[in-house]
Amino acid sequence: MNYMKHILVAVTLLMGVSAFAQTNVDPRRKQAIDSLALEKVKDLSKYISIIGDKQTQFSEAQRVMDRAEELFAPDSEMGVSSLSREEISYYKVREYFERLMALNYDKVTIKWYDIHYISDLERQPDGTYVGVITIYQRFEGTSDDGMSYKDTTKKDITIYVKKKETQIAGRTIEFWDVLLGDVRVTETSA
Amino acid sequence: MRRLAGLVMVLGFYASVGQGLTDDMKATEEQLYASTKQINQFFRRFNGEEDDRGDRYYEGDKKYRDSGLRRKYLPMLFDEEAGSSEDVRKDFVKQLTDRKTPVFLDFHRDDWVAEVNAQFRFKGQDVTALLYMKLQAQGQGYEWVIDDVSFEPFKTFFEKDTSDQKQFIHPMSHELEFMTLRKAFANNEYPEQYTPRSYEPDYLTLFLYEMKRGNLKFKTVKNVRFHFFDIGGWYFELANFNRPGYNTGWLISNLMKIQNDQQLALLKAYVYDKN
Numbered sequence: 001m002n003y004m005k006h007i008l009v010a011v012t013l014l015m016g017v018s019a020f021a022q023t024n025v026d027p028r029r030k031q032a033i034d035s036l037a038l039e040k041v042k043d044l045s046k047y048i049s050i051i052g053d054k055q056t057q058f059s060e061a062q063r064v065m066d067r068a069e070e071l072f073a074p075d076s077e078m079g080v081s082s083l084s085r086e087e088i089s090y091y092k093v094r095e096y097f098e099r100l101m102a103l104n105y106d107k108v109t110i111k112w113y114d115i116h117y118i119s120d121l122e123r124q125p126d127g128t129y130v131g132v133i134t135i136y137q138r139f140e141g142t143s144d145d146g147m148s149y150k151d152t153t154k155k156d157i158t159i160y161v162k163k164k165e166t167q168i169a170g171r172t173i174e175f176w177d178v179l180l181g182d183v184r185v186t187e188t189s190a
Numbered sequence: 191m192r193r194l195a196g197l198v199m200v201l202g203f204y205a206s207v208g209q210g211l212t213d214d215m216k217a218t219e220e221q222l223y224a225s226t227k228q229i230n231q232f233f234r235r236f237n238g239e240e241d242d243r244g245d246r247y248y249e250g251d252k253k254y255r256d257s258g259l260r261r262k263y264l265p266m267l268f269d270e271e272a273g274s275s276e277d278v279r280k281d282f283v284k285q286l287t288d289r290k291t292p293v294f295l296d297f298h299r300d301d302w303v304a305e306v307n308a309q310f311r312f313k314g315q316d317v318t319a320l321l322y323m324k325l326q327a328q329g330q331g332y333e334w335v336i337d338d339v340s341f342e343p344f345k346t347f348f349e350k351d352t353s354d355q356k357q358f359i360h361p362m363s364h365e366l367e368f369m370t371l372r373k374a375f376a377n378n379e380y381p382e383q384y385t386p387r388s389y390e391p392d393y394l395t396l397f398l399y400e401m402k403r404g405n406l407k408f409k410t411v412k413n414v415r416f417h418f419f420d421i422g423g424w425y426f427e428l429a430n431f432n433r434p435g436y437n438t439g440w441l442i443s444n445l446m447k448i449q450n451d452q453q454l455a456l457l458k459a460y461v462y463d464k465n
Contacts, residue, residue: 115223123332126329
């Protein structure tokens with residue numbers, strides 16, 4: 001279902017292919033791409049909340065992890081640091097989700113602030129466009145013995161915007177698709 | 191404080207948009223809106239290219255690069271705890287927002303560099319290296335490249351004696367087919383004293399050599415800051431401030447008026463740790 005939704009949004013970008021192929025992204029095209037990228041980030045946020053929730057069945061969590069992984073380009077990593085630990089730990093996306101699922105709390109609530117900051121798109125040497133979307137997560141974990149932990153983390157998520165081709169009714173159609181890439185996770189003092 | 195209070199009023203409106211947030215989350219959200227969350231946002235706020243909520247203004251929009259908007263944003267882009275002179279800041283803002291000759295940041299063209307404080311494993315120890323990264327046009331777009339490196343083990347490795355008592359290869363050595371080299375290099379820890387006065391070791395080449403030989407392994411990035419060298423005759427440093435409150439994120443932590451080219455060269459040497 002999500003796949004279809006992304007295809008539909010991507011197809012709306014078809015009309016601007018020629019303008020977009022230039023160095024600067026046309027503002028209207030950029031806004032359409034931002035919407036598509038934001039859809040993917042919102043999907044990721046939703047999946048993270050489900051994976052972290054202790055009420056989620058193991059099999060369901062595995063299925064959601066599969067969906068979440070599909071949002072990312074191959075080899076994407078999460079670089080995680082905290083206020084108490086400056087050094088960044090690097091995890092493959094799947095490993096990050098598995099660690100989230102295995103956290104030793106009896107109740108976990110993950111909420112998202114209503115803030116997203118979308119950068120400009122810069123073109124990299126191979127012609128792919130790259131940008132960063134910043135979002136903020138609130139984590140609360142409680143144990144049955146009353147111990148609780150809260151933090152707010154900033155997630156800077158790489159987005160790659162690539163030209164792709166698909167066959168529709170025998171015709172080759174070019175469209176622009178968005179994939180997520182490396183994510184930097186930092187704990188904030190806010 | 192008046193500036194911050196004004197900002198909080200504006201942000202208060204947007205915070206009310208948030209659904210299902212607890213009261214403490216709403217308070218935090220106001221701070222997060224105020225924070226300069228990306229370098230990209232610093233550029234946009236500096237140039238007056240976005241509204242209070244972070245939505246982009248484009249060329250042709252009424253408020254795009256509006257000097258009034260910039261005069262509102264620019265004072266909020268300083269680290270309030272840095273203690274830099276209020277008068278210097280005012281001069282800076284006044285010059286940047288001059289109606290006839292405004293100064294804007296240009297991501298691709300400006301003379302700016304990222305100073306990346308990174309940790310490596312070298313000869314069994316964790317050591318810090320400062321990598322100086324620059325943007326470079328490449329292929330269909332741009333890439334960050336390593337322009338230079340400061341690495342303490344290399345700095346202490348080279349000690350060039352330039353005094354009159356320094357060792358030398360005598361000026362008739364050519365008649366002896368430079369057999370004097372044998373003595374010069376024997377048991378000599380500092381062969382760099384046989385180089386021209388202008389000689390400077392190329393640490394970046396050495397760094398890459400050690401990495402290619404497998405002697406230097408990347409561990410992690412500890413922090414990053416940026417240096418903007420000549421923005422309308424000003425130098426400033428940009429650093430990330432992760433702390434409670436509204437004055438957070440990417441902020442100007444150092445500001446200096448550049449008087450002449452010589453001062454700029456000295457400043458660059460200082461930033462690149464060449465002094």
